[in-house]
Amino acid sequence: MQDKSKIESLLSFLTSSTCNFWAVENISRTLDAHGFTRLDQREAWSLVPGGKYYITQNDSAIFAFVVGESGPAAPYKIISAHSDSPGFRIKPAPEILSEGRILKLNTEVYGGPILYTWFDRPLSISGRVICRTQDPMRPRTLLVKIDRPLLTIPHLAIHYNRAVNEGNPLSKQKDMLPVIARLDEEIQSKNYVIKTVADTLEVAPEDIIDADLTLFDTTPAMTLGPSGEFIQSGRIDDLEMAYAALTALLDSENTAYTRVMAIFDNEETGSGTRQGAHSPVLKNLLQRINDQLGGDSETMFRATAGSFMISADNAHGLHPNYVEKQDPTNHPVLGGGPVVKVNANCKYMSDAHSAAIFRSLCADAGVPCQIFVNHSDVAGGSTLGNILTGQLDIRGVDMGAAQWAMHSCRETASTVDYLYTVKVFTHFFNI
Numbered sequence: 001m002q003d004k005s006k007i008e009s010l011l012s013f014l015t016s017s018t019c020n021f022w023a024v025e026n027i028s029r030t031l032d033a034h035g036f037t038r039l040d041q042r043e044a045w046s047l048v049p050g051g052k053y054y055i056t057q058n059d060s061a062i063f064a065f066v067v068g069e070s071g072p073a074a075p076y077k078i079i080s081a082h083s084d085s086p087g088f089r090i091k092p093a094p095e096i097l098s099e100g101r102i103l104k105l106n107t108e109v110y111g112g113p114i115l116y117t118w119f120d121r122p123l124s125i126s127g128r129v130i131c132r133t134q135d136p137m138r139p140r141t142l143l144v145k146i147d148r149p150l151l152t153i154p155h156l157a158i159h160y161n162r163a164v165n166e167g168n169p170l171s172k173q174k175d176m177l178p179v180i181a182r183l184d185e186e187i188q189s190k191n192y193v194i195k196t197v198a199d200t201l202e203v204a205p206e207d208i209i210d211a212d213l214t215l216f217d218t219t220p221a222m223t224l225g226p227s228g229e230f231i232q233s234g235r236i237d238d239l240e241m242a243y244a245a246l247t248a249l250l251d252s253e254n255t256a257y258t259r260v261m262a263i264f265d266n267e268e269t270g271s272g273t274r275q276g277a278h279s280p281v282l283k284n285l286l287q288r289i290n291d292q293l294g295g296d297s298e299t300m301f302r303a304t305a306g307s308f309m310i311s312a313d314n315a316h317g318l319h320p321n322y323v324e325k326q327d328p329t330n331h332p333v334l335g336g337g338p339v340v341k342v343n344a345n346c347k348y349m350s351d352a353h354s355a356a357i358f359r360s361l362c363a364d365a366g367v368p369c370q371i372f373v374n375h376s377d378v379a380g381g382s383t384l385g386n387i388l389t390g391q392l393d394i395r396g397v398d399m400g401a402a403q404w405a406m407h408s409c410r411e412t413a414s415t416v417d418y419l420y421t422v423k424v425f426t427h428f429f430n431i
Contacts, residue, residue: 006247006422007223007231007415013243014221014233018126019214020060020083020265021143023239027062027246027263028054034250036064047292050255055285059128059141060084060265061275063285064249068258072295075306076286077429078260078394079249080277080384081242081313082267085235086111086407088118088176090125090193090213096177097189103181105151105193107215108172111268115170117409118215122149123178127213129197139209144197149218151178178215217409229335229415236403236411238267240418241312244401248425258289259429267313267384277387286392301393308357309396310428311349311385312421314413315339315372317402330373332402334414337368338421341383341398348398349385358397358424365427367420370402 017023028038036052039045047053047067054064060083068074087110094106109115126145133140153176158164170176183189191205193213198205221233231240245261252259264277271277290300318331332339340355341348350358355371362369374380385398401421403413 003419006419007228009247010240010243010418011221011223011231011233014231014235014239017235017239018124018145018216019087020085021128021212022126022145023083023235023242024056024060024062024263025143027064027242028056030246030250031064045288045292047289049293057279057281058265058273058275059143061281062263063260063282064246065258065260065285065289066249066255067289067293068254068256070256072290072293072299073302074257075303075308076258076260077254078262078282078307078309078396079245079425079428080262080264080282080309080311080388081245082238082264082277082384083242084111084265084268085237085239086113086268087409088113088178088215090127090211090215092210095189095192097183097186101183101186102179103183103189103192104177104179107177109176110214112407114405114408115172115176116155116168117405118176118217119153119155121152121409122218123151123153123215124149124218125151125193125197125213126216127211129201129203129211129213130209131203132207132209142201142203144201144211144213146196146200147218150196151180151215153178219410223415231413231415231418232410234409234411236413237314237406238312238400240401240403240413241314241421244418244421244425245312247422248429251422251426252429254430260286264384271384271387277384278390280391282388283391304392304394307394308354308428309349309385309388309392309394310358310425311383311388311396311398312400312425313341313383313398314400314403314406315341316406317404317413319404325375325378327373327375330371332370332372334402334404334412335416336370336402337417338362338399338424339370339372339402341372341400343374343380346386347380347382349389350397350399354395354397357395358399361428361431362420362424364431365424367424372402
């Protein structure tokens with residue numbers, strides 16, 4: 001795939017992956033098209049060396065792998081990322097009818113979004129709907145995405161808050177509620193969201209038992225700059241890395257080692273779910289692969305001890321208007337290549353050994369590499385890598401592509417950094 005088509009494919013993925021569920025659905029469809037077999041964790045497996053498989057968890061996390069041919073003690077090569085992004089979830093019974101018969105929705109903030117970036121944008125609804133079946137233990141799951149602009153969160157006019165540009169504290173419960181409709185009759189507000197979703201899915205509203213629904217900005221992903229040097233989209237953190245991992249898995253050809261793409265959910269809220277990095281889902285998957293290859297606990301220990309994981313989650317790029325926010329000697333720039341993330345207090349799994357391995361991979365692939373360290377007066381976040389080491393005794397590095405406006409409704413990254421990342425990920429899987 002040429003560079004231009006790789007960028008176009010990424011943009012299409014970002015636009016269509018309006019929430020964690022749709023990201024996993026889109027990855028699943030791509031894997032299906034490339035000959036991967038979907039496995040059910042409740043059933044017996046029959047894996048073969050060279051076989052291509054994947055599983056999903058909660059419809060919002062996905063784990064794909066190509067079984068290596070070197071036996072159960074061979075190391076695993078793993079790239080992990082996450083499917084979720086900060087934003088707004090629609091609460092149950094969300095309809096609030098205001099004066100003038102204006103209908104707004106009750107929402108809850110998910111993760112840590114930059115709130116004011118969500119004002120005055122064309123928003124819509126996507127997510128997962130759970131429908132009734134004859135077996136209460138196995139309801140039917142449908143994904144929904146309403147592609148047309150449906151809502152907005154209107155900002156208060158400056159005339160009512162002359163100091164808005166001097167600082168504007170926001171209430172998540174009052175200021176951030178989206179408007180969806182002006183109704184002719186008050187009775188129309190009852191179950192308005194469920195009825196709208198049901199119409200889109202062409203199901204009866206009474207068949208919908210529950211739903212996980214989120215807001216998304218309907219503006220598509222795009223490149224910008226004179227040469228298209230930047231990518232701008234929602235959810236770049238962390239879908240850029242998730243798609244880079246998928247692309248590398250599909251582009252790589254090494255048959256000796258088991259290659260794994262692990263896309264977790266709920267990183268933005270601490271990873272403490274059965275589909276998050278705190279769960280044993282990846283450990284259990286590797287154990288089942290080991291067992292299917294005829295291994296035992298001894299080969300499992302040997303395989304994980306020799307394995308390496310790239311924990312891919314984007315990094316803060318040097319902001320041209322806020323240079324002072326970055327560390328004075330370690331400040332990655334957009335377009336400067338993949339970024340190794342380092343922290344003295346072990347917020348990341350990177351250490352000198354694992355960072356050296358990743359930097360060597362970059363050098364071998366002909367890709368530049370950068371380092372991110374927090375400004376010592378600024379607290380940093382954590383990501384998947386050090387969480388996963390609580391489940392697996394495995395070496396690894398935390399890295400990502402540099403970006404601006406992390407957790408904004410619209411984030412910005414570099415096109416060349418994405419291409420660099422795919423190149424080094426593919427090289428990692430291939431050696």
